[in-house]
Amino acid sequence: MGSHLRGRFCLSRAFNGRLVTVSRFLYNRCGLQTWNPYPERRMSPQCMDRRLFLAVMLEAFGCAFAFSVELRCSVCGIEINENEKYFRIQDGKQVFCERCFKEAPRCSICKLPTAQDRIDDATGACSECLARLPRCKACGKPILGTAYHYHYSQGVYCAECRNTRPACYVCGVPVGNTYWQYPDGRTVCSDCGSRAVFDPVEIQATMKDAGRIIARRLNLKLTRPYVLVIERLHGLGPAESDQRETVRPDEKALYGNELGAYRLKDGKAEVILLYGLPPDLLYESAAHEYAHAWQAENSMIGLEPELREGFAQWVAAEVLREKGYLGALEKLEERRDFPYGTGYRRLKILHQRIVIDMMQQRK
Numbered sequence: 001m002g003s004h005l006r007g008r009f010c011l012s013r014a015f016n017g018r019l020v021t022v023s024r025f026l027y028n029r030c031g032l033q034t035w036n037p038y039p040e041r042r043m044s045p046q047c048m049d050r051r052l053f054l055a056v057m058l059e060a061f062g063c064a065f066a067f068s069v070e071l072r073c074s075v076c077g078i079e080i081n082e083n084e085k086y087f088r089i090q091d092g093k094q095v096f097c098e099r100c101f102k103e104a105p106r107c108s109i110c111k112l113p114t115a116q117d118r119i120d121d122a123t124g125a126c127s128e129c130l131a132r133l134p135r136c137k138a139c140g141k142p143i144l145g146t147a148y149h150y151h152y153s154q155g156v157y158c159a160e161c162r163n164t165r166p167a168c169y170v171c172g173v174p175v176g177n178t179y180w181q182y183p184d185g186r187t188v189c190s191d192c193g194s195r196a197v198f199d200p201v202e203i204q205a206t207m208k209d210a211g212r213i214i215a216r217r218l219n220l221k222l223t224r225p226y227v228l229v230i231e232r233l234h235g236l237g238p239a240e241s242d243q244r245e246t247v248r249p250d251e252k253a254l255y256g257n258e259l260g261a262y263r264l265k266d267g268k269a270e271v272i273l274l275y276g277l278p279p280d281l282l283y284e285s286a287a288h289e290y291a292h293a294w295q296a297e298n299s300m301i302g303l304e305p306e307l308r309e310g311f312a313q314w315v316a317a318e319v320l321r322e323k324g325y326l327g328a329l330e331k332l333e334e335r336r337d338f339p340y341g342t343g344y345r346r347l348k349i350l351h352q353r354i355v356i357d358m359m360q361q362r363k
């Protein structure tokens, strides 16, 4: 007690972006060695008065206050003496000695002087900046450049994964380190693959259930018996599988390209569904093909693509709604592609118009 304090006593707080710093004059004389949370008990009356005055002043400015007793360089950790030059960043949290400020390597993101061992080799970022970088959902690495969003995935992806990794056949995102490779060559991400339905009995049951829902809700009933074929991708016939191979990656990112088919072969009707789809997509695809089957029975084969596919999508949407697959429904409704997304929109407008007409006729 009684000796002068060493180090800097400053009351600091960012105020309107500036640092309010009240230096030593206040405490020098009372001789307290360290900050005491209850200084009024041990402070000289004089210092006490000054402290109270200051506290009231700062309160009036809406500031809370904090103490820093000594200054240490954030990079080298050495204490900075009173008469040495130093640098402080705006929020006051980091202080740099002159040497580190001039010579230490800088973080590639915040550009602040940083100790060499706290700089990440791959990105050149300090550990704080590194922790804030988004991470690629496929490779897990921090993304320094552009982070790619995919419409149907929560995560973000790095450019490298986007360009080099295979895209999930179902949802279109670059697959992660673990993924599914189906025997027919389809690559499916772990999210989609873990929900996939492979059991023919379950696929059969889904088709039946979708048909029941459509018959009940929309009164579309099939009279011609059909065979359900559970297919691998390349079983769909040379023309279609060729088409699939030439699909550009961007188009592939569309959720649910045709994932099934309907055909009449030698007078026999066939509904083809792909195995290995997640249940919501299986329902969507079953309903879509059921709608095509109904179109075929009702001589609507020559429809223009937007009406043909839009109708099938519209039927599929009804089934997704009934089943409570709202995520898949949202995806279906958001599609903008021709003829599925554009066709669906046309059908929806048509449907609304009919409903309005009906209501007006009732009046």
Ligand SMILES: [Zn+2]
Pocket (backbone or CB within 6 Å): 073, 074, 075, 076, 077, 078, 096, 097, 098, 099, 100, 101
């Ligand atoms: Zn330093």
Ligand SMILES: [Zn+2]
Pocket (backbone or CB within 6 Å): 107, 108, 109, 110, 111, 112, 125, 126, 127, 128, 129, 130
């Ligand atoms: Zn940084």
Ligand SMILES: [Zn+2]
Pocket (backbone or CB within 6 Å): 136, 137, 138, 139, 140, 141, 157, 158, 159, 160, 161, 162
């Ligand atoms: Zn990546």
Ligand SMILES: [Zn+2]
Pocket (backbone or CB within 6 Å): 168, 169, 170, 171, 172, 173, 188, 189, 190, 191, 192, 193
């Ligand atoms: Zn997927």
Ligand SMILES: [Zn+2]
Pocket (backbone or CB within 6 Å): 258, 288, 292, 308, 309, 312
């Ligand atoms: Zn279709």
